[in-house]
Amino acid sequence: MLELVFRRRFAMAHRLLLGGSEQCAVPHGHTETVTVRLRATGPAPLDGAANMVEPFARAKGTWHRWIDTRVDHALQLAATDPLLRWFRAEEPHRLDRILVTPGDPTTELLCCLFAAKLGAFLAAEGGRLAVAAVEIEETPTNSVRFAGDPLDWLPAREGWWRRPDMSINDIAVPRDRAA
Numbered sequence: 001m002l003e004l005v006f007r008r009r010f011a012m013a014h015r016l017l018l019g020g021s022e023q024c025a026v027p028h029g030h031t032e033t034v035t036v037r038l039r040a041t042g043p044a045p046l047d048g049a050a051n052m053v054e055p056f057a058r059a060k061g062t063w064h065r066w067i068d069t070r071v072d073h074a075l076q077l078a079a080t081d082p083l084l085r086w087f088r089a090e091e092p093h094r095l096d097r098i099l100v101t102p103g104d105p106t107t108e109l110l111c112c113l114f115a116a117k118l119g120a121f122l123a124a125e126g127g128r129l130a131v132a133a134v135e136i137e138e139t140p141t142n143s144v145r146f147a148g149d150p151l152d153w154l155p156a157r158e159g160w161w162r163r164p165d166m167s168i169n170d171i172a173v174p175r176d177r178a179a
């Protein structure tokens with residue numbers, strides 16, 4: 001099997017309300033690294049000429065654009081987190097900087113959400129590559145790796161993670177309250 005492997009760093013902040021740790025319930029940040037492994041879907045031999053599954057720039061372009069412009073420096077909040085109500089009321093122009101998750105934004109969940117989003121991007125771009133694994137290094141001492149079908153692990157409902165667009169939440173901001 002051939003895999004293309006890409007790595008990207010991003011800054012984020014989150015809090016975990018239901019994990020039983022007071023320390024994690026206070027908003028805090030990490031600089032994380034996400035590593036994705038992409039496998040070729042068709043068993044096509046290298047052509048003896050260009051010898052590429054896909055140019056790196058094309059294979060990682062949309063993914064890194066999403067990480068760099070939407071995920072980097074986003075605040076990750078559970079859909080039920082009261083802070084989300086605060087942003088809706090006081091800073092609606094910043095809602096598009098909030099990555100909203102079904103339940104607490106743990107690293108396990110982020111791996112599955114990222115795998116689903118990346119799978120949607122790759123499918124929309126022709127499906128020549130598929131997600132083999134996603135690994136997030138949350139801190140130098142903690143990492144989570146996911147391989148498999150993320151939709152088996154995520155809520156059955158539609159969500160931003162299934163759409164091949166730049167979204168990180170499903171909030172519709174009224175035009176007069178947008179940036």
Ligand SMILES: Nc1nc2c(c(=O)[nH]1)N=C([C@H](O)[C@H](O)COP(=O)(O)OP(=O)(O)OP(=O)(O)O)CN2
Pocket residue numbers: 016019021024028105106107108138139141142
């Ligand atoms: N299963 C999970 N447990 C925890 C997660 C998670 O995503 N999944 N996340 C956290 C917090 O984000 C926390 O900030 C990081 O974890 P922690 O081990 O407490 O971090 P430290 O830097 O203190 O790690 P040390 O190796 O002990 O220095 C908590 N749990």
